[in-house]
Amino acid sequence: xxxxxxxxxxxxxxxxxxxxxxxxxxxxxxxxxxxxxxxxxxxxxxxxxxxxxxxxxxxxxxxxxxxxxxxxxxxxxxxxxxxxxxxxxxxxxxxxxxxxxxxxxxxxxxxxxxxxxxxxxxxxxxxxxxxxxxxxxxxxxxxxxxxxxxxxxxxxxxxxxxxxxxxxxxxxxxxxxxxxxxxxxxxxxxxxxxxxxxxxxxxxxxxxxxxxxxxxxxxxxxxxxxxxxxxxxxxxxxxxxxxxxxxxxxxxxxxxxxxxxxxxxxxxxxxxxxxxxxxxxxxxxxxxxxxxxxxxxxxxxxxxxxxxxxxxxxxxxxxxxxxxxxxxxxxxxxxxxxxxxxxxxxxxxxxxxxxxxxxxxxxxxxxxxxxxxxxxxxxxxxxxxxxxxxxxxxxxxxxxxxxxxxxxxxxxxxxxxxxxxxxxxxxxxxxxxxxxxxx
Amino acid sequence: xxxxxxxxxxxxxxxxxxxxxxxxxxxxxxxxxxxxxxxxxxxxxxxxxxxxxxxxxxxxxxxxxxxxxxxxxxxxxxxxxxxxxxxxxxxxxxxxxxxxxxxxxxxxxxxxxxxxxxxxxxxxxxxxxxxxxxxxxxxxxxxxxxxxxxxxxxxxxxxxxxxxxxxxxxxxxxxxxxxxxxxxxxxxxxxxxxxxxxxxxxxxxxxxxxxxxxxxxxxxxxxxxxxxxxxxxxxxxxxxxxxxxxxxxxxxxxxxxxxxxxxxxxxxxxxxxxxxxxxxxxxxxxxxxxxxxxxxxxxxxxxxxxxxxxxxxxxxxxxxxxxxxxxx
Numbered sequence: 001x002x003x004x005x006x007x008x009x010x011x012x013x014x015x016x017x018x019x020x021x022x023x024x025x026x027x028x029x030x031x032x033x034x035x036x037x038x039x040x041x042x043x044x045x046x047x048x049x050x051x052x053x054x055x056x057x058x059x060x061x062x063x064x065x066x067x068x069x070x071x072x073x074x075x076x077x078x079x080x081x082x083x084x085x086x087x088x089x090x091x092x093x094x095x096x097x098x099x100x101x102x103x104x105x106x107x108x109x110x111x112x113x114x115x116x117x118x119x120x121x122x123x124x125x126x127x128x129x130x131x132x133x134x135x136x137x138x139x140x141x142x143x144x145x146x147x148x149x150x151x152x153x154x155x156x157x158x159x160x161x162x163x164x165x166x167x168x169x170x171x172x173x174x175x176x177x178x179x180x181x182x183x184x185x186x187x188x189x190x191x192x193x194x195x196x197x198x199x200x201x202x203x204x205x206x207x208x209x210x211x212x213x214x215x216x217x218x219x220x221x222x223x224x225x226x227x228x229x230x231x232x233x234x235x236x237x238x239x240x241x242x243x244x245x246x247x248x249x250x251x252x253x254x255x256x257x258x259x260x261x262x263x264x265x266x267x268x269x270x271x272x273x274x275x276x277x278x279x280x281x282x283x284x285x286x287x288x289x290x291x292x293x294x295x296x297x298x299x300x301x302x303x304x305x306x307x308x309x310x311x312x313x314x315x316x317x318x319x320x321x322x323x324x325x326x327x328x329x330x331x332x333x334x335x336x337x338x339x340x341x342x343x344x345x346x347x348x349x350x351x352x353x354x355x356x357x358x359x360x361x362x363x364x365x366x367x368x369x370x371x372x373x374x375x376x377x378x379x380x381x382x383x384x385x386x387x388x389x390x391x392x393x394x395x396x397x398x399x400x401x402x403x404x405x406x407x408x409x410x411x412x413x414x415x416x417x418x419x420x421x422x423x424x425x426x427x428x429x430x431x432x433x434x435x436x437x438x439x
Numbered sequence: 440x441x442x443x444x445x446x447x448x449x450x451x452x453x454x455x456x457x458x459x460x461x462x463x464x465x466x467x468x469x470x471x472x473x474x475x476x477x478x479x480x481x482x483x484x485x486x487x488x489x490x491x492x493x494x495x496x497x498x499x500x501x502x503x504x505x506x507x508x509x510x511x512x513x514x515x516x517x518x519x520x521x522x523x524x525x526x527x528x529x530x531x532x533x534x535x536x537x538x539x540x541x542x543x544x545x546x547x548x549x550x551x552x553x554x555x556x557x558x559x560x561x562x563x564x565x566x567x568x569x570x571x572x573x574x575x576x577x578x579x580x581x582x583x584x585x586x587x588x589x590x591x592x593x594x595x596x597x598x599x600x601x602x603x604x605x606x607x608x609x610x611x612x613x614x615x616x617x618x619x620x621x622x623x624x625x626x627x628x629x630x631x632x633x634x635x636x637x638x639x640x641x642x643x644x645x646x647x648x649x650x651x652x653x654x655x656x657x658x659x660x661x662x663x664x665x666x667x668x669x670x671x672x673x674x675x676x677x678x679x680x681x682x683x684x685x686x687x688x689x690x691x692x693x694x695x696x697x698x699x700x701x702x703x704x705x706x707x708x709x710x711x712x713x714x715x716x717x718x719x720x721x722x723x724x725x726x727x728x729x730x731x732x733x734x735x736x737x738x739x740x741x742x743x744x745x746x747x748x749x750x751x752x753x754x755x756x757x758x759x760x761x762x763x764x765x766x767x
Contacts, residue, residue, distance in 0.1 A: 085668055092662055096522055109671045126569060139472050139480055147472040154468045179653040183663050208465055220483060226575040228568045230483060237630065267630065279480050288486045288558045290565040297555065297621070303544030304620055305555060309627035313634060324666035325676040333675060343630055350640065356647045359640075388651075392640070400638040405648070410635040414546055418627060426651065433676070437653040 079118075085109070088119060091175070091187045099127035102169065104190025107319045112365070113164070113338065113373035115193035117249050122256045123169055123191065123270060125291070126227035131276055133252075133260035136224065138205075138244065142281035145210030152260055156246065158200040163243065163266075164372045166194040166340045168312050170269030170296055173419040177408070180435050184324035188423060188435060189317045192338070194373040197264045199245030202238050205280065216282040220289075221263045224278035230289040231272045232308070233265060235282075241266045241371070244277060266371035267342030268310045269417075271296055301412035312342035314401050315420035316349055316376070316393035327431035330384040335362075339374045341395035346374040348394045353380055355388035355424065355438040356403070362391070387427040388438050403439040484564040488608060491563065495604030496585025498592040504582050505589050508571045517593045526552040527593045534616035535596055543620065553594040557621045559612040562587055657696040661688055686761035689754055693747060708739040710762045717763060724759050731755040 052058060079086075088103035095101040105121040115121075122128075133152045141147035169191035175181040182188055202219070219238045223229045233242065243264040246252060253259040258275030265272040271291050286292070286308065297305035316339035321327060335353075339346045346368040350359040362376040376391065393401045404421035411418075424438040484490040506515070513519050517527035529548045534540045540554045548554075556562060567583045569575045578586065588603035596614050597603065603611060612618065626632030663669075690696055698706035717723045729735075732755050736743035747755075 082672055085670055085672065087669075089663075089669065092664070100523075106669065108669070109674075126572070126575065139476065141472055141477050141481065147477055148469040149472045149476065150469045157468050158465060180655050181659070183655055183660070183666055184669065186669065187663060208463070208469065222480075222483070226569060228482075228575070230564075230568075234628070240630075281481070281483065283485070285485055285487065285489075287483055287564075288561050289483070290561055290569075293558055293561040293621070294552055294556050294565075298625075298627075299543065299550070300622075303539065303541070303546075304622045305543075305557075305617075306625045306627070307557075307621045307623055309625060311627045311630060311632065313627070320674075321676040325670060327676055348640075350642070357645055359642045359645070392638075394640060399634055400640050402636040402638040405652075406636040406638055426654070435655055436651045438651055439648055 083109075086119065088122060089186060089190075091182060094175070100125055102171075102191060104186045105193050107185045107190055107192065107317070107338070108322050108325065110319065113194050113375050114249060115195060117195070117251065117254050117257070120193040120195065120248070120254065120257055121169070121191050124225075124256075125229050126225055128256050129225055129276065130255040131224065131260060136260050136276075136278070138261060138277060138279070140205050140209045140280045140282075142220070142283050143212040143216045144206070144282055145212075148209050150205070152246065155200055155244065155261070158204060160198055160200055161243065162196055162198040162247075163241070163264075164194065164196045164369050165264060165266040166192060166312075166371065166373045167264075167270045167273055168192045168315075168340070168342075170271060170309070170312070170417040173315075173421070173423075174416040176404075176421075176437070177415055177419055178413040180437055183435055185317060185319055185322040185423075188323070191270065192340075192373075194340075195248040196250065197243060197245040198247035198250075199243040199261075199264065202242040202244055202263070202280070205244060206238065206282065211282045215284045218283050218286050220279075220281040220283060220287050221272070221274040221277060222279040222281070223258075223274045224276040228278075229271070229274055229291060230287060231274055231292055232286040232289065233263075233268070233272060234310075237265065237268065237310075244280075267312060267344075269296070269312055272310060296417060298411065298415045298417045300415070309418055312340070313418065313420045314341035314343065314346070314393050314395040314397075314399050315339070316346075316391040316401055317423045318351070318389050318391050318425060321389065321427065321433045322425050323433055323435040325433045327382060327427060327433065329431075330382050333380045333382055334377055335380045335389060336375065336377045337391050339364075339376055339391070339393035340372065341393070341397075341399070342371060343399065344370045344396040345372075346393055347396050347398075349374070349376040350392045350394075351376070351378045351380075352390045352392070353387045356390050356422070359392065382427065384429065386429055388436065389425045389427065390422050390438070392422050404437055405439045482564075482568055484560045484567070486558040486560045488560055488605070491560065491605050491608065492580045493605045494580040494584050495602055495606075496581045496583070496588055497602045498585075498588045498597065498599050500582075501585035501587070501589025501592070504578070504586050508574075508578075509586065512572055517590060520549070524551070525549065526590060529554040530594055530596070530616040532595065535614050538615070538617070538619035540617045540620060543617070553590075553596070553616060555617055555620075557615060557618050559587075559608060559615055562590070563608070658694050686757055689758055690761075693750055693754070693758075695758065706742055707744065713762050714764070724756070724763065727759045727763070728752065728755045731758060 086106040086109040088105060090101060090103050103122040105115055105119050136152055138150045138155065172191035173188055176188060217235050219233045219235060221231055221233060244261060245264045246261055248257060253262055258277065261277045263274045263277050292308060297307050298309050299305055316337060318335055318337035320336050321333065327333065335351055339349045346364065349362045349364065351362050352359045360378060362378040365375040365377065368374040401420060401422055407419065407421050424436050426434050426436040512522040513526050518525050528551045529542045530540055530553050542548045543554060563583060566586055567578065570578065584603045588597060588601055591597040591611060592599055592601065596616065597611060626634050699710055701710045703709050730744060732747055732750055732752065734744050734746035
């Protein structure tokens with residue numbers, strides 16, 4: 001083994017399976033040749049042949065010897081040029097029209113619990129718009145004493161709150177009800193994001209308009225886009241923690257996420273978080289809108305559809321190592337992932353490395369917030385033999401994240417929505433990580 | 440006669456009411472909505488048809504609008520699966536009678552809108568607010584009735600001479616094939632609802648079914664592009680080691696492996712058999728490249744090799760050389 005320690009910087013994507021086996025067997029000399037052959041600029045240089053040390057240390061690079069960039073070279077900052085691989089991506093073949101499609105967040109490369117605004121997943125029903133906030137209005141009407149119109153200036157004068165919440169599409173992991181269908185965590189779980197949202201509580205606005213506390217059982221939220229997407233929200237939810245928000249992660253909402261105003265409906269599936277929000281109506285019956293009567297209905301084995309399935313139940317996933325990644329070497333790894341529940345806080349996350357036979361309890365970062373992502377970590381020393389990694393979350397109601405066969409026993413395989421099953425990642429002897437179902 | 444204490448309580452209550460009226464919590468914020476403003480935006484129609492504007496439209500009128508504004512996406516008969524999932528199909532006269540779509544139980548057809556929808560208001564509301572796709576809210580009320588009448592006629596739910604209106608829409612509702620097919624009896628509506636399943640937090644020697652129940656099939660390996668380019672270039676775990684441009688990846692990406700395997704016959708011959716038969720024959724490489732791209736039949740049994748018009752010649756050549764080299 002090299003005196004300079006682990007050659008983890010090797011561009012292993014240039015290695016074939018035999019070479020990887022060589023690395024794992026401790027035969028690393030050939031790596032220099034592989035590196036020399038590498039044409040991409042991302043590869044770190046190899047250890048000098050004479051063994052004096054790493055050229056990254058011994059040969060001072062230009063950035064250490066030269067003058068760097070001035071301030072405001074990028075007035076609105078951008079990620080490093082080396083981070084280009086982490087982008088929102090569509091799942092090929094899932095939809096056929098970009099305006100009614102979804103892009104998935106690259107969970108495999110994210111840290112902590114906050115989703116950067118530029119990587120937040122997208123779901124549009126009839127295309128997105130960048131709406132002039134000076135011309136945007138919110139109307140609150142229906143079973144209220146005073147139907148009112150608010151400008152953005154009005155709303156932003158009101159008592160604001162900032163809260164961290166996850167948003168997950170009801171169809172997240174929906175492609176995997178029957179079998180494994182997609183390769184990476186971006187596509188299995190990437191219709192999931194988490195932000196600090198700032199806005200006014202919906203209850204503040206409902207109170208301001210004097211809503212009918214006796215008969216007003218439901219709220220309709222409507223968007224200003226072409227689809228004017230509408231969803232029914234139960235009044236109990238509306239008065240609990242629903243927000244009318246204009247900001248995410250410290251800046252105004254992104255146009256793709258509803259600029260200048262969206263509903264934040266913690267714990268409820270993403271479609272209820274109406275973007276470009278223009279109207280709130282109070283009523284005494286649900287509305288059975290298209291996206292709660294024809295779509296976002298869960299097909300059961302007996303042929304009935306469940307309607308108004310809104311709550312996102314407790315779920316978790318390991319984001320690293322995950323499908324499409326590669327463990328080059330045996331040894332220590334920090335297994336890390338995300339857990340969340342639409343019914344409250346995450347209480348505990350357990351991790352198995354043997355396909356669910358034995359479990360250890362992971363460390364949770366910080367103190368879990370209600371209806372918010374929680375990051376978990378656990379130490380793992382990989383001995384180089386095949387493994388199956390799983391995580392299992394438990395929320396504050398005591399609900400334990402189920403296995404896919406348990407869900408199928410009740411809901412069949414055709415539901416599309418609300419698949420919160422335990423995810424399995426197989427680690428092959430070669431170090432290749434792939435998506436599998438083990439239960 | 441009122442006693443003093445009652446009077447005092449009533450007076451206090453009245454003062455509270457006045458106080459609330461006199462001093463709103465957020466003075467200067469927001470203003471009353473005008474009746475015209477409410478009318479302009481209050482377009483929702485509920486299952487009990489509250490909000491439905493008066494009007495009417497015939498199946499015949501609807502067909503005309505359909506052909507002009509709807510068929511390009513949804514197909515002449517609402518059957519198209521090209522742009523969106525089909526609207527029409529999968530329902531029967533029996534379903535119209537029963538109010539339950541039988542094909543949803545057997546599950547042997549793709550779900551269409553008419554198989555799922557249980558409330559006619561939903562279709563009226565949606566066509567009115569969001570259709571046509573590129574010009575939402577452009578259909579006048581009568582045209583919405585007409586288009587809906589035609590759609591229901593395509594599904595054999597309404598007769599060809601039907602004129603749908605606000606006065607008879609409740610009757611049409613009673614013919615929807617899946618009108619009794621929805622349930623709200625589940626635990627995912629109320630935050631305190633009962634979950635479907637109760638897993639246990641077993642920690643040691645837990646029961647597990649043996650083996651991997653499902654993994655990504657070979658033909659889907661390349662379906663999401665080069666996975667290596669979707670991972671960060673530094674970090675604890677890294678890009679997949681599979682090169683995306685090698686022959687095996689090419690074969691996966693082009694779905695060759697749906698019909699061929701390396702060492703056994705599937706739908707098509709094993710690559711090993713192809714190599715054994717043709718290796719070293721003059722001009723065979725060019726012939727097979729031609730066959731990969733344009734299809735062929737007869738050499739290996741009755742199932743023809745389909746054409747792959749999207750396969751570039753250089754990729755076809757790489758694949759053929761790979762198969763013939765036996766370097767599998």
